[in-house]
Amino acid sequence: MxxxxxxxxxxxxxxxxxxxxxxxxxxxxxxxxxxxxxxxxxxxELSTSGGTSVALPSGxxxxxxxxxxxxxxxxxxxxxxxxxxxxxxxxxxxxxxxxxxxxxxxxxxxxxxxLGQVPTLGGASDTPSAPTAPVANPQTGGTQLAVGEETDFRRAGEALASGDFQSAADQFAAFRQTYPGGPLEAQALVAEGRSLEGLGNTRDAARRYLDAYAGYPDDAAGPEALWRLGAALGALGNLAEACVTLNEVSGRYPGSSDAIAQAEAAKARYNCQ
Incomplete structure (x- = not known):
């Protein structure tokens, strides 16, 4: 391994x-x-000195x-x-x-x-995350968003959905700079990675997926970030790492049927065992 x-x-x-x-x-x-x-x-208390008239239970x-x-x-x-x-x-x-x-x-x-230092893993909740929703419908887990945060995210998502990958990549990058560490950070990273893949920039896309999974493994975007990371590694020619990464999707996120299906499809493309 x-x-x-x-x-x-x-x-x-x-x-x-x-x-x-x-x-x-x-x-x-x-x-x-x-x-x-x-x-x-x-x-x-059982070993006090002196005599006693109290009989302790045997043994x-x-x-x-x-x-x-x-x-x-x-x-x-x-x-x-x-x-x-x-x-x-x-x-x-x-x-x-x-x-x-x-x-x-x-x-x-x-x-x-x-490159920053990767934080120590572990200590995160083990509850499987739900599959990532479409970019146009961000999941916040009930967290209050900043004014304009959801609007900016949706606007960037619309650019991605329309195939305007350069605009989408720029908007998601700007979104992360405007709302650093916000509740939509992981989903923005994945969406930016998708935009970069649309531009043919698989290496930068893989970096975004890696950042999303490493920083937010239990976010709703975690399953998608993991299978897309594996698929991107395969596209970059790192087949061994790609196959092992894709194999982990079902174990790490057993409740994410969409991510598992995508991982299985990618494994078939790369002839993973």
Whole structure:
């Protein structure tokens, strides 16, 4: 498994664990520490000096010792798992940065020194995102938009829908500069990538898809960003990375039937196994 595949496998490895517990590992470990202290207090109460007329249940101290031992074992396992999750997240971020670096190398005029540091992966919600809606109908997840934000987004989307790719690319780029980090950022990145593909600029398009997926994997645009990234990598001749990336779409976004169908079609084009 090569660069992209290892990265995406890391992302998938984190998702099931996050979905099984609402508390963080640190919360669980803290709860165990509190229980351990309470066990110690109880043991001290059972080990008071002097005689007593109270008869303790048979085997009470043995059971407390067994509980204490089990708490120690669970605490150690929790710390080990927390360490492994941290290592996976760091490794995934490093490999994602490598992929971005390679895309920059293939892009004429790309300034490698201007590439930002990819944030550590992990900690995101594992709830599968809904398929991306058409550009003309942006999804905000209930977030309040700035004045004119939706209007500007729709106007750029109309340019894309009409086939005016240069205008659409310019408008989506301007949109992201005007509303940086807004609720439509990921969808704007994907739409800008589509516009760039329409202009034949697949390398820049792949960069936009990568930025959308890396920065907003749980956004509504996540499924589309991932399959389009895989398809763009294939178009650039990176077939191994393309196939592994496309293979991850169904696992990362099992509820996104449209993205899965698109990924399967792209896999067929590139003869992915």
């Amino acid at each position: 090569r660069l992209g595949g290892v990265l995406l496998s890391c992302v998938l490895a984190l998702a099931p664990f996050a979905g099984q517990a609402q508390e963080t590992l640190a919360d669980i470990r803290q709860d165990m520490s509190v229980l351990f202290v309470e066990i110690q207090k109880l043991k001290r 009470a101290l043995d059971r407390i010792n067994a509980i204490e031992s089990e708490l120690q074992r669970l605490t150690a396992k929790t710390e080990e798992l927390e360490f492994r999750v941290g290592r996976v997240a760091e490794d995934g971020a490093r490999r994602l940065g490598d992929l971005e670096f390679r895309l920059c190398e293939m892009e004429t005029g790309c300034d490698i020194g201007s």
